[in-house]
Amino acid sequence: MTVAGDRRRAPGGRERPACAVAAAAGAGLVLVAAGRTWATVRLSGGLGGPARPVAVGGGELAPALVPLALAALAAMVAVFAARGALRRGIGAVICLLGPAIAVAALRGATAGRAAEAAAEHSTLSAAARAASVSVVWAWPAATLAGAAALLAAGLLAAVRGGRWPGMSGRYERAAAAAPRSARPAGARSLWDALDRGDDPTAGPGDRNR
Template sequence: MSRAYAVVAAAAGAGLVLFAASRPWAGVAPAERTGADLYPWLSAAALLALAGAGALLAVRGSGRILVGVLLAAAAVAIAGGAVHALATDVRTGWLLLVAVGGVGPFYGGVMAIRGRDWTTTGDRYERPGATTGPAAMWDALDRGEDPTDR
């Protein structure tokens, strides 16, 4: 269940950052500038987090740890954008949503790094204790067994 929470948190946080970065942060109409105009890496980091949320469903082992590290790095970049905006006197409510949205990918990344026991997409179709793979099937054929008759 923690995998589902991690995926949803990372995707929701990334979506929130993408939405907030697309809103006007500075200037007066018609010269308004969005958060993505002021800080282009916000959208890139949010898209990376969104892709990482999807990847958490398919990767396993060291790949999952790598995706978790990338999610956490994306969250740090998002937080860096929020901190930099505060330091340069950008005051907007959208900035708060960016900061809140950055928590989701960070949570998803930390959970992915800690989620060594998560199953992968195809694991539900495997029998418990079964040896799988082409080598195991060829070995069964060599012994005269039908590997599909189990």
């Protein structure tokens, strides 16, 4: 039987990598999108002057995006460190983080929210008003895609994660499968050799002399 066959038959052989990739891709997509411009607002000073464009980023429109994405990444690391019911519970938390990111993105990607955010950091007078708002829908859509990927990863961990081995499972299996002769001798065997008058550090040739 090949190593690839063992991995396919092992519990979570394909599910664990798929879960990790989905979570990393989803959280990464949200972080990237949060740092991009989601809307361009043209503010008028109210005195007949020309409107000035103000770029507003996703992190300003939806401040919760970055903390939620980082929390999802931390939770995914905890998924692989945990076992059993605890792992399923953490997967359920990731399931909730996905919809929370989607709701934050949808609330932030509106013309009204963009106008408010632009007016907050505008150098114009308090009479400044939004003359026009142009929303770049590609980045909110990318955020929703990242939220969907996190939701899928969380569902996979919550439903199937209880069957996956822990991080040290393969090392424990390797140690159990190792031949007894390959394992290091303990202190007890050294004392037994000394009681017999043997030198435990001597090779076979030295003992026959």
